[in-house]
Amino acid sequence: MFETAVTLDQFIQASIDTLYMVGMSLLIGSLIGIPLGIAIVVTRPGGILQNKIIYTVLNPIINIVRSVPFIILMVAIIPFTRIVVGTSIGTNAAIVPLIIFISPFIARLVENSLLEVNPGIIEAAESMGATPFQVIWHFLLPEAFGSLILSITTATIGLIGATAMAGTVGGGGVGNIAIIYGYQRFDTFAMIATVVILIIFVQGIQSSGNVLARKARKE
Amino acid sequence: MTMIEMRSIHKTYKRKNITTEALKEINLQVEEGDIFGVIGYSGAGKSTLVRLVNYLERPTGGKVIVDGQELDKMSDSKLRAMKKQIGMIFQHFNLLESKTIFDNVAIPLILSKKPKAEIKKRVMELLEFIGLSDKAKSYPKELSGGQKQRVGIARALASNPKILLCDEATSALDPQTTQSILQLLKRVNQEYNITVMIITHEMSVIQEVCNRVAVMEAGEIIEQGSVLDVFGHPQHPTTKSFVQTVIHNNIPESVKRTLKQTDNSRVFRLEIQGDSASEPIVNQLMKNYEVEVNILFANMTEIQETTLVIMYLQFEGAGNDVEKAIQFLVEKGANMEEVTA
Numbered sequence: 001m002f003e004t005a006v007t008l009d010q011f012i013q014a015s016i017d018t019l020y021m022v023g024m025s026l027l028i029g030s031l032i033g034i035p036l037g038i039a040i041v042v043t044r045p046g047g048i049l050q051n052k053i054i055y056t057v058l059n060p061i062i063n064i065v066r067s068v069p070f071i072i073l074m075v076a077i078i079p080f081t082r083i084v085v086g087t088s089i090g091t092n093a094a095i096v097p098l099i100i101f102i103s104p105f106i107a108r109l110v111e112n113s114l115l116e117v118n119p120g121i122i123e124a125a126e127s128m129g130a131t132p133f134q135v136i137w138h139f140l141l142p143e144a145f146g147s148l149i150l151s152i153t154t155a156t157i158g159l160i161g162a163t164a165m166a167g168t169v170g171g172g173g174v175g176n177i178a179i180i181y182g183y184q185r186f187d188t189f190a191m192i193a194t195v196v197i198l199i200i201f202v203q204g205i206q207s208s209g210n211v212l213a214r215k216a217r218k219e
Numbered sequence: 220m221t222m223i224e225m226r227s228i229h230k231t232y233k234r235k236n237i238t239t240e241a242l243k244e245i246n247l248q249v250e251e252g253d254i255f256g257v258i259g260y261s262g263a264g265k266s267t268l269v270r271l272v273n274y275l276e277r278p279t280g281g282k283v284i285v286d287g288q289e290l291d292k293m294s295d296s297k298l299r300a301m302k303k304q305i306g307m308i309f310q311h312f313n314l315l316e317s318k319t320i321f322d323n324v325a326i327p328l329i330l331s332k333k334p335k336a337e338i339k340k341r342v343m344e345l346l347e348f349i350g351l352s353d354k355a356k357s358y359p360k361e362l363s364g365g366q367k368q369r370v371g372i373a374r375a376l377a378s379n380p381k382i383l384l385c386d387e388a389t390s391a392l393d394p395q396t397t398q399s400i401l402q403l404l405k406r407v408n409q410e411y412n413i414t415v416m417i418i419t420h421e422m423s424v425i426q427e428v429c430n431r432v433a434v435m436e437a438g439e440i441i442e443q444g445s446v447l448d449v450f451g452h453p454q455h456p457t458t459k460s461f462v463q464t465v466i467h468n469n470i471p472e473s474v475k476r477t478l479k480q481t482d483n484s485r486v487f488r489l490e491i492q493g494d495s496a497s498e499p500i501v502n503q504l505m506k507n508y509e510v511e512v513n514i515l516f517a518n519m520t521e522i523q524e525t526t527l528v529i530m531y532l533q534f535e536g537a538g539n540d541v542e543k544a545i546q547f548l549v550e551k552g553a554n555m556e557e558v559t560a
């Protein structure tokens with residue numbers, strides 16, 4: 001059972017690939033998803049920059065992308081991925097669908113976090129003559145910060161799952177090892193090791209997220 | 220000088236098929252230096268009214284004029300500058316939980332991009348004023364309700380406003396803490412010469428600090444005037460019931476019963492304020508006039524450092540003598556009103 005064809009170097013490389021995919025898509029996905037989440041909060045009816053057109057355009061777009069399962073999304077946008085990175089195989093190619101998958105997810109999570117902020121805080125901000133940008137920057141984001149950290153944590157864990165899936169179709173990372181060795185070559189050790197690595201990643205991320213969120217909430 | 224003026228204000232909320240007329244034909248003037256109270260039962264429109272002053276809510280009709288400027292003629296950026304002249308405190312304080320007390324008080328100054336040194340000086344000065352200098356580094360979570368409201372007041376004062384709006388600022392506090400917050404508001408009014416507008420449903424709050432009051436019901440102002448006048452002779456039944464929560468000026472039932480039995484006497488309600496209230500007028504009356512006076516009920520209340528006396532007097536005497544006695548009391552500054560059993 002402890003015989004395996006996978007070398008330690010391969011495991012390390014796979015882990016690095018997974019972290020790279022998660023990190024890159026989280027970074028770019030946040031750069032898209034956080035502003036998007038803010039936009040749907042402030043443009044919604046009764047928001048500080050209420051705007052029917054922007055809201056009614058953004059809201060369904062987010063829903064539509066969110067309703068496509070990642071495994072389908074990944075395959076469906078292969079032509080687009082080719083245009084962007086020149087290939088549809090490998091870690092960089094996996095990042096494209098990962099970004100498209102995670103951005104609307106982050107937007108929704110951010111939306112929920114921001115909606116949790118006590119409306120009285122916004123009212124106080126407006127009574128001080130804060131500009132909409134100041135309301136977002138000095139009131140909305142700091143008050144939602146703890147909750148935003150937890151949202152990003154949730155998004156990161158979602159991404160780890162998705163990268164593993166990407167691995168199954170040649171995306172690289174630990175998912176790739178699980179499929180090529182664990183599944184196709186009955187390498188039980190490789191399979192178990194993959195699961196253990198994923199558990200460690202998820203646990204590590206969730207715990208650090210919780211610690212940071214508690215700090216942000218001054219608990 | 221008039222600080223806040225409302226001219227035939229209307230405010231209608233439309234939601235789907237439901238329209239609510241929150242305010243109907245409101246006319247109001249708050250003078251510079253006033254502590255103006257607005258009282259009314261829940262849903263009367265008090266919050267809507269106060270939120271018009273800093274345009275958190277826009278009227279559907281009429282004009283709001285603050286410090287001589289019509290708010291509806293202002294651009295968004297002018298309006299924001301105007302809002303810095305109007306501080307506001309809230310029932311649930313609305314402090315930023317993620318920031319220290321120092322930063323909470325500093326935030327209006329940060330929004331105005333004031334230099335750091337100036338912010339520090341001003342914030343420390345304000346924390347001193349509210350008596351919470353030692354809490355600068357604490358978070359709102361670590362403070363009591365009364366302390367939070369003090370921070371709310373300091374924050375509202377940071378940008379040196381001319382007006383302070385208070386929407387149910389003491390409604391979440393116990394009576395003793397309410398007292399201390401009201402005293403603080405009084406100091407804000409006196410030491411910084413800030414016009415204060417207080418929204419409340421407690422008549423004791425009005426009695427404690429206000430000099431003028433408006434009573435609201437169903438979106439309308441049903442009575443307004445100086446606190447002494449409104450407490451002295453409330454006209455509207457709602458006003459009367461509010462006044463009764465702090466001044467018990469009903470004739471006791473037992474007295475009413477004896478009233479019905481004697482038929483050759485007349486009963487008057489006497490109301491007198493200020494210096495004349497401290498003169499022994501009843502004594503003088505009995506000495507100089509051929510009437511018998513019986514005090515059925517007496518109440519003395521301190522409002523605005525002035526005494527307000529309300530008495531129910533029973534007079535017996537020849538018709539003309541009673542008239543003369545009443546005349547004497549009126550000359551002494553009393554408000555007389557005949558009561559029929």
Ligand SMILES: Nc1ncnc2c1ncn2[C@@H]1O[C@H](COP(=O)(O)OP(=O)(O)OP(=O)(O)O)[C@@H](O)[C@H]1O
Binds near residue numbers: 232239240241262267
């Ligand atoms: N945003 C809104 N949309 C629709 N109706 C509203 C809105 N705000 C207030 N109203 C209605 O306007 C009326 C007056 O409300 P307002 O909050 O001014 O009363 P209030 O005197 O402050 O009451 P309370 O003492 O309970 O705070 C109520 O009938 C209320 O339902």
Ligand SMILES: [Mg+2]
Binds near residue numbers: 265266267387
């Ligand atoms: Mg209210």
